[in-house]
Amino acid sequence: MEYRTLGNTNLEVSVITHGAFAIGGNMWGGNEKQDSINSIHASLDHGVTSIDTAPFYGFGLSEEMIGEAIKGRDRSKIQILTKFGLVWDGSNHGKGEFFFDAEENGQKIPVYKYASRQSIIKEVEESLQRLGTDYIDLLQIHWPDGTTPISETMEALDLLIQQGKIRAAGVSNYSIEQIQEANKTLKIASNQVSYSMLNQAIEQDLVPYSLENNSGIIVYSPMERGLLTGKYFKETQLKDNDHRNGYFSQFDLQKVKTFLEKIEPIAQEKGATLSQLVLRWTSLQPAITVVLAGARNAQQAIENAKAMSFGLSEEEMNLINTALKEI
Incomplete structure (x- = not known):
């Protein structure tokens, strides 16, 4: 595994x-608890020291399982990255910016973007309890909240740093303008x-900005929610309640399939899977610090970790990039 300093x-x-x-579980068709915990153990055992989560993931369930999985482990060797700013339990009393209706057990649950000082402090205490720890390594606002001044949100994060409850503060899904405002x-x-x-939209603005300002980039959906594994084209049948049924419709699936067929020989030469090749390519892009890779079980977690076990030559990167232009 390779390790990098964040920003x-x-x-x-x-x-x-x-x-x-x-x-x-929510939005992904569900998952077995023991498989989930085993996936975290496998990640930690294979050099993946960082875990990214959020209160919204499973309405607290993801954080709870992480807390259970890391119990008894050396906390100083694990980096927990979590978030705040999506609330669903009515604690915002109608404040914030309506985001969407999530669904759990057939019921619609309104989710709001809300990042006031008071709400952040409350959320952090709840996250610490679920995670079974007394500090968070990186706390990130999940989505911008247009109803709360960015300065108020950042002041709350600064206070949490001073209190030792978080080590560093980050943002998620922020524009350059919002980052600049936060940095004030x-x-x-x-x-x-x-x-x-x-x-690759971020290459137009966020990548050059981050390189110039020594700011980290953490990327999610590098596998496009499983589409770039190639499994979708071979064997996978998605459950009816899996959000990816709609998500995949934005792509020209035939072109994606052709692209994957073109680059698969590179993966085979490395003794790697398509997933590992995609993750490795992503890790080598300018300004990218962290690549998030989901895993539902131990085997997937191990495969993700092994994506860093090989390199890609300039020629191989050029072959991939040339094929990408045809999508």
Whole structure:
């Protein structure tokens, strides 16, 4: 495994970081608890020291399972990255910005973006309890909240740093303008954003900005929720309540299939899977500090970790990039 310093902090994180969205269950068709815990154990045992989660993932379930999985482990060797700012339990009393209706057990649950000072402090206490720890390594706002001044949100994060409850503060899904506004109050460590072979929009602005300002980039959905594994084209039958049924419709699936067939020989030469090749390519892109990779079980977690076990030559990168242009 390779480790990198996150932005302007002294926080060392594993390049492949365990993304714990899917193990929360909601929106992913569910997952077995023991499989989820085993996936975290396998990640930690194979050099993946960082875990990214959020209260929203499973409405607290993801954080709870992480807390259970790391119990008895050396906490100083694990980096917990979690979030705040999506609330669903009515504690915001109608404040904030309506985001969408989530669904659990057939019931609609309104989710709001809400990042007031009081709400952040409350959320952090709840996260610490679920995670079974007394500090969070990186706390990130999950989505921008247009109803709360960014300065108020950053002041709350600064207070939490001073109190020792968080080591560093980051943002997620922020624009350059929002990052600049945040930095007026508190120098943020990173921005967590969507990025993949099929979605390279951040290369236009966020990548050059981050390189110039020594800010980290954490990328989610590098596998486009499993599409770039190639399994979707061979054997996978998604459950009816899996959100990916709609998500995949945005892509030209025939072109994606052709692209994967073109690059698969590179993976085979490395003794690697398509998933590992995609993760490795992503890790080598400019300004990318961390690549989030989800795992529902131990085997998937081990495969993700092994994505860093090989290199890619300039020629191989060029072959991949040339094939990408045809999508």
